[in-house]
Amino acid sequence: MERVFIYDTTLRDGTQGEGISLSVEDKVKIAVRLDQLGVAYIEGGWPASNPKDMDFFLRAKEMKWQKAKISAFGSTCRPGTVASEDSNLQGLVQSGAPVATIFGKTWDYHVTAALRTTLEENLRIIYDSVHFLKEQGLEVVFDAEHFFDGYKANPNYAKEAVLKAEQAGADWIVLCDTNGGTLPQEILSITQEMGFILRAPLGIHAHNDSDLAVANSIISVLGGARQVQGTINGYGERSGNANLCSIIPNLQVKMNLECLPADNLKQLTESAHYVAEIANVSLRNDMPFVGHSAFAHKGGMHVSALLKDPSTYEHMQPEVIGNQRRVLVSELSGASNLIYKAKELGLDINKQNKETKEIIDSLKKLEHQGYQFEGAEASFELLLRRAFGEEKIPFVLDSIRLIIEKRSDGDFTSEAMIKVRVDDQVIHTAAEGNGPVNAVDNALRKALGSHYGFLQDCHLSDYKVRVLDEKDATAAKVRVLIETRDSQDAWSTVGVSTNIIEASWQALIDSFRYGLLKQEKAKEILKVAESREESSQKA
Template identity: 60%
Template sequence: MSDSIKIFDTTLRDGTQGEGISLSVEDKLKIAQKLDELGVHYIEGGWPGSNGKDIEFFNRVQELNLKHAKVTAFGSTRRKNTKAEEDPNLTTLVASGVKVATIFGKSWDFHVHTAIQTTLEENLAMIFDSVRYLKSCGLEVIYDGEHFFDGYKNNPDYALQTIRQAQEAGADWIVLCDTNGGSMPEEIFEIVSEVKKQITTPVGIHAHNDCELGVANSLAAVRAGARQVQGTMNGYGERCGNANLCSVIPNLQLKLGFACISDEQLESLGPVARYVSEIANMHMPMNQPYVGSAAFAHKGGIHVSAILKHASTYEHIVPEKVGNKQRVLVSELAGQSNLVSKAAELGLNLEQQDGKAKEIISRIKDLEHEGYQFEGADASLELMMREASGELQEPFVLESFKIFVEKSADRPVSSEAFVKVNVNGESMYTAAEGDGPVNALDNALRKALLPFYPDIHRMHLSDYKVRVLDDKGATASKVRVLIESRNFENEWNTVGVSSNIIEASWHALVDSFRYALIGKSSIERESLDPRPVGLVNH
């Protein structure tokens, strides 16, 4: 490999400025630990001068046994017409206990006049004094030139003066920021190339994604000589987000030959990305490059037929290198190759010449015509395939269910469900209340099955989605219900379709329990033979 690139993660600071993202101190500590395990070089923890939560984070992060990353605190240059050593923002950075401080200053003369309303000379002094003060306190200093590219395009001489002041004051890194995210890759390359001629301090890049070019601009800067890249996990950040490190790192390492993290750490990229999205309570896009669940998913029959011969026919890298895996989707567009590959993945023997394959494909196409969608409901698909292959032993059979919903003037809506199921010849009739009809059904079915399958208490429904399939039908339209379920080890998705939302929900709910009980969800049990243990302890 060629030069090494330092990865600067600002998920805990810039990432939290994204709409809908709020992290507690505990959340930030958990993410910091994962980022360190991933091998990033700098973790920007927040702005200790702005809120008590960040101050607590910097106090507690020192208790973590970080092995790779340096924690850095963020702040700005001193205020105009003050002394650096008396500036509350800078003194708070020093008091935070970090060994690295990252401060930003103005590079754009327009911002100097309009935003902080001072002279160009005073702004240069603010940069120099702030960097010099932090260096005198023994800190490594990363200077972020805010709006550098806009400033350079408007007044290149002044923009270069600002970073020369940071260099003369002793900055360890000078990071050029495309703060508004409006620059093109060729502009980034040309400007970074020119900056490299003007200063000797190592250069970094901080790109935003307002033109969907955050990653491309980061790569352009590296090719021009930048050796630090700032970004966030999953591209979180203000407005359209920051450069996505989940794409930046593998692109640099696997495509351009730069060393960022170890190969073993790169293999954890997918799991870390998913972990961060879970902690942030943000949906992770399926089609996110490298780490998304659909990044190496194949649906078209021709594609699947080809990857069965050699994966590189439709995959640009080996998915496991970034902690992902190949997936074959089965839908109405699928050929028999998709089904045979999926069957092999499930341990089912289903040859293309076998008439069962054609029958299952035909069944899938009929169901998807009715509104089912199996590419987002692998558990329901597996149940159907096992049933068609004669390898499914039903853990229970529905006999009936009833739901009562009551609303009175002075009381909120209440729901009660009655479920009757047959387990190995024994009929169970239970009732349960819930926050809504689906929750009541879930509680009643769970209550009926617990005496026979006590480990089922380990699973729970984690998401519930409803989609109207034909809006012209108004309240009589068909709906598709997708249910996501989890236990301590896995998650799985099931689907149901009906013109009655309760029936559609029931189909998806029953499939979720059936899937759990055939053993694919790691619920521990000895066999499918039910074990009557009574309701005393449940």
């Protein structure tokens, strides 16, 4: 299998995206994950531009990397200076990185308008900068900035600029669509022509301003490029960089080109979510390949076909990249959706079951009332189990009372008094909280803590309220979605009412009940594992 070298620039170009800022520790964590994933190059930053990036390289120099080469980024030396005396180039050498990536001007307009120098001087600084870095024993990647725009404006000069980098010993010539405005057919023809002219291997660095960065990267590979630069989840300035999470599976799964070690491809989805978590940016559910909804199916006809053969409505097996198939349940669902979900839960169900039609009718009524189960699968599982008589009721609410008080110091306080029944025991307790929902949550945990201690490890990680009937103003019906997490997992539940406290209570109760159900499942799995181990020891 022919190889395409993946060059990740999340830690440098990715951080230029609006709202993204990474600490040194964040960068180290992401770099380690990228190395485990198996990318060929990790660009750590620009060591001469800020102390934080230099700190990263000092950390990286002391670490052992499994697959990746660490690259330091910079520019050619300044016009009128000697390369060996340029502080920017010296920073690349001092970083300790084995690879130096420098960008240089290849668009004549940029040379005169932005760099404010002559075309001849620009050629000189390209040659001298690459030559100096090669003399220091570094692998050199030359990023030909604005190459495609430069080629279209003055092809002879653009060619001359990259030939200077090659003559100086550049190991890679990377053609950059810096403004992100080049079309795929232009990328293909220009990349192919440069392949005939240059002996050095080619790379592609695409930006997504025209929503074509992934397509341009792939077609550049068809044109002969063998290094692809991009970022995890497409992070980057303006509209972002080429998204490696889409490029890698397209190249490796569909074009049979090796980007990652074969066994590592299934880490892709987890890696995308890991980087999003570190960057504190919510990963879009509809992100191709790695998004939570990338392989989610809702239409009843689609799911019916999917049960016969997944390839009817999926372009690839989601497990290959570590994602999973999901079937959503809503008013658009048919019996096939319900059967699929029931099988996931180990429930015996078919289209002829009386309960199947009743559940579908019930779902349609509930969704008409405002419930939405595709974003609250824990509530849906409880609903299914209830319909088939498999729901265990771990506790029952006898009563709840809320007191909201505004004190003389101006603060609002909320107190919840709750009476619940666990088996034959009645528990009556109270708790304060930062608002009424938090007070109810605290009181319920306090009441159930002695019976279900593991609930103390669960916490609400998200709370959303959606007004369903805006015209009714403060009397409108609302939908509350709650996400709860423990140390291993997360689950979502839903409640609907014209009373926001009641809607919150419904979602909260489902959250606790599902957490207890998870605990029971875990115990059963452990019991089966212990039984198998005991049987194997006897054998």
